[in-house]
Amino acid sequence: MTFEDILPASPSCADCPIRHRAVCSRCDERELGQLEEIKYYRSFEAGQMVIWSGDKMDFVASVVSGIATLTQTLEDGRTQMVGLLLPSDFVGRPGREFAPYNISATTDLLMCCFRKKPFEEMMFSTPHIAQRLLEMTLDELDSAREWMLLLGRKTAREKIASLLAIVAQRDAAVKLRTQRGRMIFDLPLTREAMADYLGLTLETVSRQISALKREGIIELEGKRHVTVPDFDRLLNEAGDDADGGLPT
Amino acid sequence: MTFEDILPASPSCADCPIRHRAVCSRCDERELGQLEEIKYYRSFEAGQMVIWSGDKMDFVASVVSGIATLTQTLEDGRTQMVGLLLPSDFVGRPGREFAPYNISATTDLLMCCFRKKPFEEMMFSTPHIAQRLLEMTLDELDSAREWMLLLGRKTAREKIASLLAIVAQRDAAVKLRTQRGRMIFDLPLTREAMADYLGLTLETVSRQISALKREGIIELEGKRHVTVPDFDRLLNEAGDDADGGLPT
DNA sequence: ATAGAACCTTGACCCAAATCAAAGAGAGCA
DNA sequence: TGCTCTCTTTGATTTGGGTCAAGGTTCTAT
Numbered sequence: 001m002t003f004e005d006i007l008p009a010s011p012s013c014a015d016c017p018i019r020h021r022a023v024c025s026r027c028d029e030r031e032l033g034q035l036e037e038i039k040y041y042r043s044f045e046a047g048q049m050v051i052w053s054g055d056k057m058d059f060v061a062s063v064v065s066g067i068a069t070l071t072q073t074l075e076d077g078r079t080q081m082v083g084l085l086l087p088s089d090f091v092g093r094p095g096r097e098f099a100p101y102n103i104s105a106t107t108d109l110l111m112c113c114f115r116k117k118p119f120e121e122m123m124f125s126t127p128h129i130a131q132r133l134l135e136m137t138l139d140e141l142d143s144a145r146e147w148m149l150l151l152g153r154k155t156a157r158e159k160i161a162s163l164l165a166i167v168a169q170r171d172a173a174v175k176l177r178t179q180r181g182r183m184i185f186d187l188p189l190t191r192e193a194m195a196d197y198l199g200l201t202l203e204t205v206s207r208q209i210s211a212l213k214r215e216g217i218i219e220l221e222g223k224r225h226v227t228v229p230d231f232d233r234l235l236n237e238a239g240d241d242a243d244g245g246l247p248t
Numbered sequence: 249m250t251f252e253d254i255l256p257a258s259p260s261c262a263d264c265p266i267r268h269r270a271v272c273s274r275c276d277e278r279e280l281g282q283l284e285e286i287k288y289y290r291s292f293e294a295g296q297m298v299i300w301s302g303d304k305m306d307f308v309a310s311v312v313s314g315i316a317t318l319t320q321t322l323e324d325g326r327t328q329m330v331g332l333l334l335p336s337d338f339v340g341r342p343g344r345e346f347a348p349y350n351i352s353a354t355t356d357l358l359m360c361c362f363r364k365k366p367f368e369e370m371m372f373s374t375p376h377i378a379q380r381l382l383e384m385t386l387d388e389l390d391s392a393r394e395w396m397l398l399l400g401r402k403t404a405r406e407k408i409a410s411l412l413a414i415v416a417q418r419d420a421a422v423k424l425r426t427q428r429g430r431m432i433f434d435l436p437l438t439r440e441a442m443a444d445y446l447g448l449t450l451e452t453v454s455r456q457i458s459a460l461k462r463e464g465i466i467e468l469e470g471k472r473h474v475t476v477p478d479f480d481r482l483l484n485e486a487g488d489d490a491d492g493g494l495p496t
Numbered sequence: 497a498t499a500g501a502a503c504c505t506t507g508a509c510c511c512a513a514a515t516c517a518a519a520g521a522g523a524g525c526a
Numbered sequence: 527t528g529c530t531c532t533c534t535t536t537g538a539t540t541t542g543g544g545t546c547a548a549g550g551t552t553c554t555a556t
Binding site for chain 1: 318322326327341343348349372379382383385390392394395396401446487488
Binding site for chain 4: 451470471
């Protein structure tokens with residue numbers, strides 16, 4: 001499976017794997033050629049570490065398929081997820097040598113990587129790429145801050161509803177349909193990973209999901225397959241009208 | 249009082265008010281002249297709103313003196329601070345038309361503003377400025393994510409200790425001395441503002457400050473004037489060895 | 497000086513979510 | 527078919543921090 005299977009090609013930029021959130025909506029032939037030269041693929045198994053916080057990170061990358069998470073931990077093991085990488089998301093920090101978080105694959109993961117040095121050189125010589133990167137970073141910052149509001153002020157139920165709403169919307173976006181009625185998708189995270197994302201325990205996550213199910217706000221088939229019969233009703237439980245916004 | 253009183257001038261860039269965290273460590277004469285043409289000062293009284301979330305924001309700016317906060321709120325009034333602007337901090341979003349958060353002055357505030365349009369033009373034609381802005385935005389993102397760990401996983405006591413440690417370090421940095429022993433500074437925030445920053449209630453903030461005082465980890469004179477007799481001991485209460493990191 | 501407002505502290509009580517514990521459900525495999 | 531491992535659910539109990547309430551401080555204005 002390649003990114004082609006997951007994301008429809010942009011006609012002007014068919015072979016650029018990071019065209020969706022990154023540099024390529026305005027790439028010309030020369031730039032595409034340059035990107036082609038410095039790109040390579042890496043795949044990871046579910047549970048595998050992509051990079052440890054503090055390690056040297058000599059690439060930037062785009063998620064082709066699978067899910068990765070960015071996490072931070074305290075010394076005693078308490079962990080907080082600070083970002084979730086879904087297909088088409090970009091990760092990497094031009095101008096930074098070391099990774100600031102743990103990045104790990106929660107499912108099998110395929111990433112399209114670019115060597116950092118040449119990527120940076122390209123960025124410095126190509127204004128629209130630097131602009132695009134700044135724009136992306138500002139998007140991430142907005143998402144991180146929206147998540148701060150969730151972590152600091154929302155109840156457990158609101159947190160769960162917000163997460164479900166965001167995953168549902170991301171899923172709908174990937175499938176190229178935006179709807180506000182019935183939505184069906186698979187949760188890409190374990191209860192524990194959700195807990196780490198929301199600043200809760202896994203038991204609380206489980207209980208709140210059960211409660212939403214009991215009340216008919218969601219339907220569950222197995223542990224992961226979710227049907228949302230009425231998206232607006234779910235959104236209503238999320239504590240705001242926020243149209244999504246998730247860290248990275 | 250001008251920024252000159254607060255921040256030492258960089259010799260190569262004496263008149264550029266955003267030299268410290270923004271664009272000017274490598275500015276040449278021509279660029280300085282351009283900045284001079286588009287800059288203006290705005291002052292605000294304590295409690296005044298600088299801008300409302302969603303409003304058009306046609307400037308970028310640097311804090312000269314005073315404190316400003318970035319906040320987000322839910323419809324029912326629960327509010328979460330997502331950033332704290334201290335002297336020398338930069339605020340603004342090249343390429344964005346509308347403000348994503350409320351910005352308000354918590355003390356009297358002086359900002360050095362640049363009209364956005366010409367600032368952006370300058371950025372697009374000057375590679376080192378775009379790079380510097382990207383770097384700054386990545387710093388903010390790291391700080392926001394560090395704050396996510398605090399909001400999601402730290403106890404009330406650890407939150408307070410973390411905030412005190414950060415304010416102490418920022419204060420020491422402005423005074424151009426870095427120390428790890430005795431530190432003396434004034435809290436720039438009310439108990440309520442601290443609560444909004446930390447995702448707590450003001451009563452809990454007050455109780456935890458009292459507890460730290462009772463145990464001799466801090467000394468208080470009045471409500472705001474703090475002495476930290478042993479900085480390492482305070483840091484120890486913060487739950488990690490983190491060397492600061494605060495949302496902008 | 498005095499009144500009022502804004503801010504802060506402390507106490508009593510309560511509750512949402514954490515913790516501790518045990519048992520179910522699926523998936524893979526021998 | 528049953529075994530085992532991982533993930534999930536549910537129950538019982540505890541607790542950190544929220545809520546409600548009453549005073550205390552400090553500052554400003556008169």
